[in-house]
Amino acid sequence: MTKLTSRRGLLFGAAAVSAGAVLTGCTSNDPDDGGDKAADTQPAADDKPGKQVTIGYAGPQADHGWLNAVNDQAQNRAKKYSDVSLEVTEGSNDTAQQIGQIETLINKKVDVLVILPADGKALTQIGLKAMRAGIPVVNLDRIFNSPQAYRCWVGGDNYGMGLNAAHYIGEKLKDKPDAKVIELAGIDNLELTQQRTQGFDDGLKNYPNIKKVARQAAEFTVESGQSKMAQLLQAQSSFDALWNHDDDQGVGALRAIEQAGRDDFLMVGGAGALSAFQAIKADSGVLKATVLYPPTMAASAIDLARALGQGKGVSGLAEFEIPSTVTCYSAVVDKENVDQYMSTGFK
Structure with a gap:
């Protein structure tokens, strides 16, 4: 293993x-x-x-x-x-x-x-x-x-993580015609990754104006997040939202996004890292929310x-x-409630 x-x-x-x-x-x-x-x-x-x-x-x-x-x-x-x-x-x-x-x-x-x-x-x-x-x-x-x-x-609730991520993104994009989303998943052979993707896909079905145009699996690490996100950004010149399964690999994803100079989409993370909470609170980048796995x-x-x-x-x-x-319920943490969860963020 x-x-x-x-x-x-x-x-x-x-x-x-x-x-x-x-x-x-x-x-x-x-x-x-x-x-x-x-x-x-x-x-x-x-x-x-x-x-x-x-x-x-x-x-x-x-x-x-x-x-x-x-x-x-x-x-x-x-x-x-x-x-x-x-x-x-x-x-x-x-x-x-x-x-x-x-x-x-x-x-x-x-x-x-x-x-x-x-x-x-x-x-x-x-x-x-x-x-x-x-x-x-x-x-x-x-x-x-x-x-x-x-x-x-x-x-x-891994399925619930995907479902709630989709709902958050869907509500943000529900009035945008032909909206596009991409997904940065975790390790593909793990059941938890499959459950998160299934929940996300099922949640998006409630928003017919939104299409998932790309998905890339990473490895729950900063390094893999950065390299796989760079590939996604190169392949997708325009999209409206990104769901990243894990806040640790999200650190790398955010580095790739910053290096590419992209800020034309919103990002939702997963798990509940302190760094994600701090970025959400600062509200100075693409990361707008994360779905907890507390x-x-x-x-x-x-x-x-x-x-x-x-x-x-x-x-x-x-x-x-x-x-x-x-x-446990897969709560969405955004700027409105991040202070409530800050003490639970992990490093």
């Missing part, structure tokens, strides 16, 4: 408000709050200290800004709770090494495991082993092959793991148990 493939197996589409905010903004269990008596009996997760929970956290090597932010989000979230102890493994993109690290956590008998596997398929068996040992697993981002390998999956999902995974360990549910939901699946 290449470094880039291990980086994102099933990338997480972003949330307009992080799932963590939903999970921890909880209803009170205090009957004095005047709430419904039935609701008062609901053991919802909240910020009040409860049963001590030891969470084992295993992620891949932070060889990319997004993954580094994921690790930071998980660790910082755990520090928020006085009743949470976090056992963190040294990140690895080697599946055998990561399996060994998780086995160590199982042997330590942690209460809950949060696992972002380097390869979901390859680590399915260790997820099953943990579940069979009575340790519930929160599967983060790259999904295991079997739902029996996790109690809850938390991840993003690293805050890791903070939400800690919230869910804590709730699992304490036998609680999720605020805002009537069920006594946490959901089996949490898919």
Whole structure:
């Protein structure tokens, strides 16, 4: 597996408000709050200290800004709770090494495991082993092959990223006859890339005046973004909008755009890098928005793991148990709301 493939197996589409905010903004269990008596009996997760929970956290090597932010989000979230102890493994993109690290956590008998596997398929068996040992697993981002390998999956919406990017561009260009858009995709053999493209294509169907005239796959790197964007610019002398799947490769794409002296189109990015937020806020170039794939999902995974360990549910939901699946919304961040998300931007 290449470094880039291990980086994102099933990338997480972003949330307009992080799932963590939903999970921890909880209803009170205090009957004095005047709430419904039935609701008062609901053991919802909240910020009040409860049963001590030891969470084992295993992620891949932070060889990319997004993954580094994921690790930071998980660790910082755990520090928020006085009743949470976090056992963190040294990140690895080697599946055998990561399996060994998780086995160590199982042997330590942690209460809950949060696992972002380097390869979901390859680590399915260790997820099953943990579940069979009575340790519930929160599967983060790259999904295991079997739902029996996790109690809850938390991840993003790649199709939704493409869909919302298309909607944003479509609304900007809906009154322009014969509008043209191009797409700078990610690694083509990854399912997440295919899902983002499918969402984008389906979204554009709502705007019959818009035609996608070119698509080029890059590799989620600055260098590939620059070289592939330069090729697109050379081949397309005129177009109205660009959707770039990834803000990291977008750094390179913006370099190519600047070198070509082009400013005759709008650009929408993907993921939620700090550099993208800053460019959107400055509003001095072509980048006008980005569609999130938020690293805050890791903070939400800690919230869910804590709730699992304490036998609680999720605020805002009537069920006594946490959901089996949490898919984050792929919010669009533009100049109007960028300040709200600035603190979540990754470097």
